[in-house]
Amino acid sequence: MVKRILCQGYLWLLLLLLYAPIFLIMIYSFTEAKVLGNWTGFSTKLYSSLFVSGTHHSLTNALLNTLSIALIAATASTLLGSVTAIGIFNLRSRARKAISFVNNIPILNGDIIIGISLFLLFVSLGIPQGYITVVLAHITFCTPYVVLSVLPRLKQMNPNIYEAALDLGATPMQALRKVIVPEILPGMISGFMLAVTLSIDDFAVTVFTIGNEGLETLSTYIYADARKGGLTPELRPLSTIIFVLVLVLLVIINRRASKKKEE
Amino acid sequence: MQQSSYIIEVNGVSKFFGDKMVLDNINLYVKKGEFVTVLGPSGCGKTTLLRLIAGFQTASEGEIKIAGKEITQTPPHKRPVNTVFQKYALFPHLNVFDNIAFGLKLKKIPKQIIGKKVKAALRMVGMTDYEYRDVNSLSGGQQQRVAIARAIVNEPEVLLLDEPLAALDLKMRKDMQMELKEMHKTLGITFVYVTHDQEEALTLSDTIVVMSEGKIQQIGTPVDIYNEPINSFVADFIGESNILNGIMVKDKLVRFAGVEFECVDEGFGENMPVDVVVRPEDWYIFPDSDASQISGVVTSSIFKGVHYEMVVNANGYEFIVQDYHHFAVGERVGLLVKPFDIHIMKKERVCNTFEGELVDETHVDFLGCTFECLPVTTIAPGAKVQVHVDFKDVILQDNEEDGTLTGDVCFILYKGDHYHLTVASDWGEDIFVDTDDVWDNGDHVGITILPESIKVTQVVES
Numbered sequence: 001m002v003k004r005i006l007c008q009g010y011l012w013l014l015l016l017l018l019y020a021p022i023f024l025i026m027i028y029s030f031t032e033a034k035v036l037g038n039w040t041g042f043s044t045k046l047y048s049s050l051f052v053s054g055t056h057h058s059l060t061n062a063l064l065n066t067l068s069i070a071l072i073a074a075t076a077s078t079l080l081g082s083v084t085a086i087g088i089f090n091l092r093s094r095a096r097k098a099i100s101f102v103n104n105i106p107i108l109n110g111d112i113i114i115g116i117s118l119f120l121l122f123v124s125l126g127i128p129q130g131y132i133t134v135v136l137a138h139i140t141f142c143t144p145y146v147v148l149s150v151l152p153r154l155k156q157m158n159p160n161i162y163e164a165a166l167d168l169g170a171t172p173m174q175a176l177r178k179v180i181v182p183e184i185l186p187g188m189i190s191g192f193m194l195a196v197t198l199s200i201d202d203f204a205v206t207v208f209t210i211g212n213e214g215l216e217t218l219s220t221y222i223y224a225d226a227r228k229g230g231l232t233p234e235l236r237p238l239s240t241i242i243f244v245l246v247l248v249l250l251v252i253i254n255r256r257a258s259k260k261k262e263e
Numbered sequence: 264m265q266q267s268s269y270i271i272e273v274n275g276v277s278k279f280f281g282d283k284m285v286l287d288n289i290n291l292y293v294k295k296g297e298f299v300t301v302l303g304p305s306g307c308g309k310t311t312l313l314r315l316i317a318g319f320q321t322a323s324e325g326e327i328k329i330a331g332k333e334i335t336q337t338p339p340h341k342r343p344v345n346t347v348f349q350k351y352a353l354f355p356h357l358n359v360f361d362n363i364a365f366g367l368k369l370k371k372i373p374k375q376i377i378g379k380k381v382k383a384a385l386r387m388v389g390m391t392d393y394e395y396r397d398v399n400s401l402s403g404g405q406q407q408r409v410a411i412a413r414a415i416v417n418e419p420e421v422l423l424l425d426e427p428l429a430a431l432d433l434k435m436r437k438d439m440q441m442e443l444k445e446m447h448k449t450l451g452i453t454f455v456y457v458t459h460d461q462e463e464a465l466t467l468s469d470t471i472v473v474m475s476e477g478k479i480q481q482i483g484t485p486v487d488i489y490n491e492p493i494n495s496f497v498a499d500f501i502g503e504s505n506i507l508n509g510i511m512v513k514d515k516l517v518r519f520a521g522v523e524f525e526c527v528d529e530g531f532g533e534n535m536p537v538d539v540v541v542r543p544e545d546w547y548i549f550p551d552s553d554a555s556q557i558s559g560v561v562t563s564s565i566f567k568g569v570h571y572e573m574v575v576n577a578n579g580y581e582f583i584v585q586d587y588h589h590f591a592v593g594e595r596v597g598l599l600v601k602p603f604d605i606h607i608m609k610k611e612r613v614c615n616t617f618e619g620e621l622v623d624e625t626h627v628d629f630l631g632c633t634f635e636c637l638p639v640t641t642i643a644p645g646a647k648v649q650v651h652v653d654f655k656d657v658i659l660q661d662n663e664e665d666g667t668l669t670g671d672v673c674f675i676l677y678k679g680d681h682y683h684l685t686v687a688s689d690w691g692e693d694i695f696v697d698t699d700d701v702w703d704n705g706d707h708v709g710i711t712i713l714p715e716s717i718k719v720t721q722v723v724e725s
Contacts, residue, residue, distance in 0.1 A: 158352050161355075163352070167319075175340075178365075
């Protein structure tokens with residue numbers, strides 16, 4: 001009995017320590033105090049001022065940039081990654097292993113290295129850094145994850161169903177659309193969600209490819225803000241919202257995964 | 264050749280996967296409305312042949328015509344054929360109705376007509392009322408019925424079936440065989456059916472094509488193939504057989520197992536070595552008497568339901584005999600066979616023959632190795648020669664390192680008193696071996712040939 005309580009206690013303590021910073025921010029997002037740690041009464045003013053343009057225009061701007069970059073990058077890398085996965089799947093076994101290995105390198109590689117190498121690439125090609133380079137960079141590091149989530153679906157698929165579609169008169173394009181895509185769609189969706197969270201989260205790659213034209217994403221904004229001294233209070237409600245959104249996304253992904261297992 | 268009478272024409276088709284030849288100069292002509300079965304052991308190229316006709320793979324050489332049109336390079340979606348796959352290959356995200364309607368929808372056929380056709384196809388396969396079921400909830404047999412309905416609803420000229428019943432249990436398989444035969448009659452379209460099950464082939468087909476190692480061995484009706492197998496491979500593969508070495512003494516007289524038998528075959532010449540096939544059910548077995556052509560002792564007897572399967576040892580040869588009457592192990596019995604039940608086959612070869620080159624007086628190169636041989640004085644070193652080695656003189660060794668070269672046992676034939684093996688050597692050529700030892704298919708063996716077993720003859724320049 002004592003042992004059980006100890007074990008449970010340990011677990012809860014660990015979870016508390018892990019989530020304490022986030023809970024702190026969530027709690028203090030409901031007060032107006034400029035400095036974190038002062039409680040000046042319950043208020044949702046920070047939430048409302050977050051969505052009112054004006055003083056915090058640059059913050060909402062950064063948020064919008066982050067979201068639009070995430071959506072564009074996730075969409076592009078989902079398409080690119082799915083096509084790549086189909087290509088890899090149809091290779092002969094040796095080539096397949098080699099390409100899968102190459103695909104895994106960017107995943108294991110540090111963000112910082114991807115960031116620096118992309119920065120050097122864009123500079124040497126003379127591409128002006130800004131919104132487009134950030135999107136390109138995000139597509140680069142998201143695509144391997146999409147490939148990884150689509151490949152298992154292809155492996156589970158009955159290899160004859162593509163041929164069956166051709167046999168019944170479908171052109172290769174029609175067979176892809178009507179048979180392959182429905183089969184790998186769950187993989188594509190989880191790949192897309194993964195790409196969105198990765199893109200929203202990213203700082204290291206973004207900071208190297210964002211240039212100095214004044215473009216900001218959430219992560220670079222917060223970083224710059226913190227260096228100026230003191231975080232803008234509105235970051236507290238913003239972090240809270242992002243945390244809740246990501247939590248919801250994660251729950252959805254996990255639900256899908258466990259449902260797939262039951263099948 | 265009458266072009267129009269054939270629905271499928273396969274002319275000189277070969278297929279290579281890399282260096283490996285899977286189909287070797289296949290010629291096959293299928294008449295409209297025929298039920299043709301391509302039969303062979305796994306890896307004989309039968310599925311590849313079907314896939315070439317369906318268009319999933321393209322021939323390396325030769326041409327394929329369907330309904331008189333050259334389609335060797337045509338992609339599968341433009342061919343007037345439909346396929347039923349071994350693993351059903353239903354679309355898991357579509358229900359039964361949408362699976363069957365898949366082909367019709369692509370052809371932009373009006374909805375009401377699609378509905379009618381799908382219903383008719385479902386009735387045909389005995390699956391009425393299953394339209395809106397999820398395909399994953401169906402049993403194997405039901406899934407295969409849906410797969411067949413999905414193919415025949417398009418009214419193809421030819422229906423290709425790739426071992427469609429292989430994944431079903433025995434009872435279901437028998438039922439489906441009957442239904443397929445019925446369906447073939449009703450639809451009147453050509454069926455090309457691939458299987459490794461000889462019984463299935465005999466039951467279903469108008470014509471059987473027996474394949475082995477990428478080559479067609481024999482084409483004929485089930486009765487022809489069973490009664491007149493063209494070589495020992497076909498005789499062994501189709502049904503059970505006693506296959507023995509024999510000598511055609513003269514027309515209508517053959518000697519095997521030390522006894523002369525009357526038969527009906529002629530034209531082989533005098534004293535020619537031949538293969539003799541007697542089906543187990545063609546032997547008459549009775550207590551030994553004056554009537555016996557050959558007498559022996561029963562060494563095993565197994566009850567098989569309808570008949571007993573007995574092994575009789577006579578004159579040092581083992582014969583498999585099937586009869587309704589039971590003879591106990593150890594009993595002395597007589598055997599008799601009617602002349603027309605003895606099938607004589609020309610031997611494909613009587614000894615191993617290899618192309619080689621004489622190195623010096625006592626060494627000869629063949630099979631990619633140098634062998635020692637007895638002194639050859641009549642032929643100059645460096646000359647191209649033919650090397651002959653008797654089947655019984657090839658020595659097989661368990662330990663690969665002990666052999667001059669190595670190979671894999673790829674075909675085993677029991678000849679009553681010894682085994683006749685085909686060994687695929689690593690050099691690529693097949694070596695034929697007679698041995699009393701028991702080897703298994705796929706055994707990796709060392710191969711040795713002693714100097715005194717090697718006969719060298721000069722190649723006559725033509």
